[in-house]
Every structure is written in C-alpha cells, then in structure tokens.
Amino acid sequence: MANLGDHMAVAKVLASIPQLEPADLVDAVVAEMGSAGLDVPYSAKRKVHFLNIALHCLASEQARGALVRAVEFFAAGLPQVEQIRRLAGLADSLLEPEDERRIEELLRRCEAGDLRALYQVVTEGKGAVCPVGLTSAWEMFEFLLDVNGRPGWLAPHLRFVALLRGRLVHQEPANDPELKDELGRWLYRQRDLLRELDDVAATELELLLRQPPPFQTRTDLPVCLIVEIDRSPVPDDGTDPHRVTHWTQADQSRWSPVRGEDVELPSARLGDYVVELVLKAEEEWTSGGPLLLEFMLAPDLVNLAVERWPRQISQNLPPRALGQDYEVVLRSDARLRPRHRHRLWRDRWDRFMRGEGGTHVIPLEEAELGAVHDDLIRGCHLVACVLSAPPDHPLGRAQLEAAIDAGLPIVLWCRDVASNVEFREIVHDVVQPVKLKKLPESILQLRSSAACESVALLWDDPDRPRAQFHAPHRVSE
Structure with missing residues (x-):
C-alpha cells in the first residue's frame, strides 16, 4: 500500500512521461472516477501540479486505480506505467x-x-x-x-x-x-x-x-543450431546415405538443446538440407543475438567443408557460403575425443576461460610426430593449435589426434593445402592469447579472404555435453 511519502516519487515519475500535461491527466482521472470527482489545486508549475495530483490520488484506493488507468492511457508501452502501478500500491510486493x-x-x-x-x-x-x-x-x-x-x-x-x-x-x-x-x-x-x-x-x-552459461565466451545472447552428420549404417546403394540430426539451443541460462527430427538422405542433399535448417532457425529466431552453427562430424567426415555450403538468394544475386554469414565451428564427439582424455580437456578449457592459454602453430616443414605430440602434452599453457595439414591427409590426421589426446579444446586448419602459408600469416594475429575468446567471430570476418574461406575451427566447450534425447521419428529422403 502506498504511504504518504510515495507522492514525491509518483510526481517525479509523472513528470518524466514525455508530453504528458497535468491538466490532461486530471481530466482523465476525473473521467475514470465518474461522480466521485477529484479536486486538485491548479499550479502553473508543471512539477508542482503533478505533485498536487499525486497527493490527491494517493488519498483513496478509487483515486489510485483511476490514476493508474489514466497513465496507462497516456503512456502505454512505457516503463512509467509499471512504476506508477507499484508506487500506487496496486502491484503485489515481491520483495521486502x-x-x-x-x-x-x-x-x-x-x-x-x-x-x-x-x-x-x-x-x-x-x-x-x-x-x-x-x-x-x-x-x-x-x-x-x-x-x-x-x-x-x-x-x-x-x-x-x-x-x-x-x-x-x-x-x-x-x-x-x-x-x-x-x-x-x-x-x-x-x-x-x-x-x-x-x-x-x-x-x-x-x-x-x-552452472556456467551455455555460451561462456559471449555476451550477445546467441541462438545455436547444432548439426550432427554421420554415415548411415546401411548398405551403400550408390547414393552414399548419411544420417543428420539437429538440435537448437536458445536457452541462455543452461545447456538444454531441443532435438529435431533425424533424417537420412544422400550426400548430394546434405548442403541443401542444412541450409533449410538454417533458414528455419532464422524464422524462429527470438533471442536478439546472432545465430551460430556447430557441426559434429564423424571422424572420417571431419574435413567436410560445411562452411562452403551455398545459400541460394535469388536469380539476380550469387549464392553466399554459410561461412560468410555465420560463425561456423566444429565440435568433437566420443569417437574423436575419448572419455579418458576429458580431464585434460576440461583443465585446458578452464585455463582458456581464465585468459591464460596460448596457441601452438605446428611448423609446415616435416616435423617428427612424436615430437609434436610431446610439445602439445608438455605445453601445459597451450589451449589451441594450428595444424600444418588438413586431417584428410595422414599428417594432419595424426596432428589432430595428438591435439585431442593432449586435451586442446581449440584446433584450426586450412582445408586447402595450397593456401596454407597465406592462411597462417592471416590468422597469426587472431590466435594470440588476448584475442582467442573472439576467435569464431574473427574467423567469420577472415573468411572473406580466399586463403581463409576454407578454414576449419574445432571449438569444443566441455561444459556443453552432447545432447542425449530419445530419437524422434526418422524421416528418409
């Protein structure tokens, strides 16, 4: 219930409503009260007139209700409406x-x-x-x-x-x-x-x-589309069938992705189907932040150029690759990152979140794999590395396995071997410790460069486990 001291606060809020004149407010309150009337002394000073209105309206429950309804009429959609409601004692108090x-x-x-x-x-x-x-x-x-x-x-x-x-x-x-x-x-x-x-x-x-928020490195409240692609465990009929599962993560308070349908479709349809998922996620977007794309790929598909899949716009405009408009990252699964290495993974991620981690760039010249592996394991400060070859090459595959075994949560590589030297020069700045937390955003900007349009980024938060839900109805195409 409002007390005598509230009239000063009510008057201050009334005076803050743009273009609200005291005389108009009095007329509206009188109209709401009907025969009861309201005798408010006039003042040429706007603030004093509002003070008189507040004093008289807070004197009775009927006048308080009329004041709130009048303010709702003049200031619909403004925060002052709820402020007046609370100050007038018409809203339940939730706090002492x-x-x-x-x-x-x-x-x-x-x-x-x-x-x-x-x-x-x-x-x-x-x-x-x-x-x-x-x-x-x-x-x-x-x-x-x-x-x-x-x-x-x-x-x-x-x-x-x-x-x-x-x-x-x-x-x-x-x-x-x-x-x-x-x-x-x-x-x-x-x-x-x-x-x-x-x-x-x-x-x-x-x-x-x-618990930590689902997007620990961000403050822009994103929505995330997570897509898992695996080869279908059925005989190959010439279409190279794949199974695609997707989740949408929109909750900003906890990791609770909502699973969509499982779909089986030929490899030639993968890109088109994922673009359809992206467009649907855009239609359902309500968060206010960007849409992020994360892919969980089977080990033999880890170098699939998902960021290059085109979004057709119109007959008059050229298509745009997903990686040009969205932050596209990869995530590991149990086959890529075995459970007995999760302790190191979590330790390195915690170091990364504290802003203490560094990046190891594996030299392009032939390096002995045992030495590379040893450097990654003994480099306790390391949280990221840049491969010298993509993982569909034996050397790059071994280096990725070494990085995973060492627990590194962030791994980059260039899918195009011919662009590797230029790629390394371009990303040198964004893999510095002070910029690592913004790496997905940085890579999005760099993908406009030919040397970085096929860059792959493994970005693996251990606090976001793979969603485990009962599989819905499976659809085949």
Missing part, C-alpha cells in the same frame, strides 16, 4: 523493502547490455513486448517485478539478476570484483526465501547460480 533497496544499489553498478534481448530471454518469449525507454539494469528489474510469473517457474526479475551475475562470473573482466559476490549473496538469500514457497523455482535459481 530492505531487499529491494539492496538490489537497487547493486544493479545501479551493473552494465546490462542489450536490455531488449535480455527481456526476451528472462521472460522466455512469453512476456509482452519490452517497453521502450528502459536504460539501466535497475529500470529493467523494476519493470520485471510486475511481469506475471507462474508456479514452478522462476520469476523473471530473479532470472534477470542471475543472468547478470553469471555474466560477471564467467564472461566479463572483474572490474568490480565485489559486485558478483554481493549479487550472489543476494540471490542465495532469495533462493532460501523461495524454498518455503516454490521449491521448483528455488531449485532453478540454484542451478543458475552454480
């Missing part, structure tokens, strides 16, 4: 005053980034359109307090704070090292309070606090 004051202090220290995209994420696309005019993390939090939740679903305002805190912990440099800890303490307190009301929501909040 002390908790709300504390989180306001913390959120005013946070850089929120793309608020419109974050709104879609925290409401899982189920909220109304994000209002214009939100400029800070605190303003977004205030608005989300009044976005309806449902039992067993974590409230959007708590999901929002958890995502901001996760970004501080896993992604952004610690320019305010105490902030992430203070946000964590506040969120754990909310978890404890939730336990008494909604244990399912409390468990979801705890998972957000404990």
Whole structure:
C-alpha cells in the first residue's frame, strides 16, 4: 500500500512521461472516477501540479486505480506505467523493502547490455513486448517485478539478476570484483526465501547460480543450431546415405538443446538440407543475438567443408557460403575425443576461460610426430593449435589426434593445402592469447579472404555435453 511519502516519487515519475500535461491527466482521472470527482489545486508549475495530483490520488484506493488507468492511457508501452502501478500500491510486493533497496544499489553498478534481448530471454518469449525507454539494469528489474510469473517457474526479475551475475562470473573482466559476490549473496538469500514457497523455482535459481552459461565466451545472447552428420549404417546403394540430426539451443541460462527430427538422405542433399535448417532457425529466431552453427562430424567426415555450403538468394544475386554469414565451428564427439582424455580437456578449457592459454602453430616443414605430440602434452599453457595439414591427409590426421589426446579444446586448419602459408600469416594475429575468446567471430570476418574461406575451427566447450534425447521419428529422403 502506498504511504504518504510515495507522492514525491509518483510526481517525479509523472513528470518524466514525455508530453504528458497535468491538466490532461486530471481530466482523465476525473473521467475514470465518474461522480466521485477529484479536486486538485491548479499550479502553473508543471512539477508542482503533478505533485498536487499525486497527493490527491494517493488519498483513496478509487483515486489510485483511476490514476493508474489514466497513465496507462497516456503512456502505454512505457516503463512509467509499471512504476506508477507499484508506487500506487496496486502491484503485489515481491520483495521486502530492505531487499529491494539492496538490489537497487547493486544493479545501479551493473552494465546490462542489450536490455531488449535480455527481456526476451528472462521472460522466455512469453512476456509482452519490452517497453521502450528502459536504460539501466535497475529500470529493467523494476519493470520485471510486475511481469506475471507462474508456479514452478522462476520469476523473471530473479532470472534477470542471475543472468547478470553469471555474466560477471564467467564472461566479463572483474572490474568490480565485489559486485558478483554481493549479487550472489543476494540471490542465495532469495533462493532460501523461495524454498518455503516454490521449491521448483528455488531449485532453478540454484542451478543458475552454480552452472556456467551455455555460451561462456559471449555476451550477445546467441541462438545455436547444432548439426550432427554421420554415415548411415546401411548398405551403400550408390547414393552414399548419411544420417543428420539437429538440435537448437536458445536457452541462455543452461545447456538444454531441443532435438529435431533425424533424417537420412544422400550426400548430394546434405548442403541443401542444412541450409533449410538454417533458414528455419532464422524464422524462429527470438533471442536478439546472432545465430551460430556447430557441426559434429564423424571422424572420417571431419574435413567436410560445411562452411562452403551455398545459400541460394535469388536469380539476380550469387549464392553466399554459410561461412560468410555465420560463425561456423566444429565440435568433437566420443569417437574423436575419448572419455579418458576429458580431464585434460576440461583443465585446458578452464585455463582458456581464465585468459591464460596460448596457441601452438605446428611448423609446415616435416616435423617428427612424436615430437609434436610431446610439445602439445608438455605445453601445459597451450589451449589451441594450428595444424600444418588438413586431417584428410595422414599428417594432419595424426596432428589432430595428438591435439585431442593432449586435451586442446581449440584446433584450426586450412582445408586447402595450397593456401596454407597465406592462411597462417592471416590468422597469426587472431590466435594470440588476448584475442582467442573472439576467435569464431574473427574467423567469420577472415573468411572473406580466399586463403581463409576454407578454414576449419574445432571449438569444443566441455561444459556443453552432447545432447542425449530419445530419437524422434526418422524421416528418409
């Protein structure tokens, strides 16, 4: 319920609504109240007139309701509507005053980034359109307090704070090292309070606090299409059949890819089918961030030039390769990266996330494979390497196996042997330690160069295990 001190805050919000005149607001409130009327003293000073309106409207429940409805009429779609609703005491309070004051202090220290995209994420696309005019993390939090939740679903305002805190912990440099800890303490307190009301929501909040986000190196809230391609275990009838499985990962809080249909089709149809999946993912895009493409290829297909598959645009425009418009990376599977090497893999990835890892460029001249393998294993600081040949050549295949055995999560190679020297010169800068986290984005930019249009990038996050779902109905083409 609003108290006497709220009239100052209400007046301030009213005065912040663009082009709202006090006299118009009074007329609208009177119209809402009908015969009850409203006797508001006039003032030539706009702010004072709004203050008088606030004083008189907060005096009764009927006037408060009329004020909120009038503001909704004049400021539909603006965050001031929800602010007035809360200040007028018509929205249920989800937080104790002390908790709300504390989180306001913390959120005013946070850089929120793309608020419109974050709104879609925290409401899982189920909220109304994000209002214009939100400029800070605190303003977004205030608005989300009044976005309806449902039992067993974590409230959007708590999901929002958890995502901001996760970004501080896993992604952004610690320019305010105490902030992430203070946000964590506040969120754990909310978890404890939730336990008494909604244990399912409390468990979801705890998972957000404990597990890394699915896109650890990014802050732009991407959607990811994951495509697995394997040779079909059926007799070869001359069409070279393949099995294609795909998942879509849109959740920004946890790794939970949604599996699509399994399809069997001839090798000549692979590129066209994957482009169809990409276009469908674009149609369903709601995140606000880019669409990423990840491929899990059978070991004998690891050099398949998936980034070169063309997207036909029109009869008047030339086709564009997927790698020209999307970040295309490869991921390993159990056959490429055996489980008994996962400890080293995770250790190297953790070093990479701390920004401490380096890159080993294997010399082009013939190097003894045992020595290369030894360099990769003993180079404890290494998290990435550049092969001297593609893995469909025996030398490149052996080098890739050495990198996997050493646990390196990032491996690059040029599929075109003739362009290898130029390729190495071009990528020299982007594989430096300070730029490694942006490597997929860097390679996307470099693919405009002829020497890099066929570059392959194995980018392997161990915190994102292969999705294991029951296989849906299989379709053959």
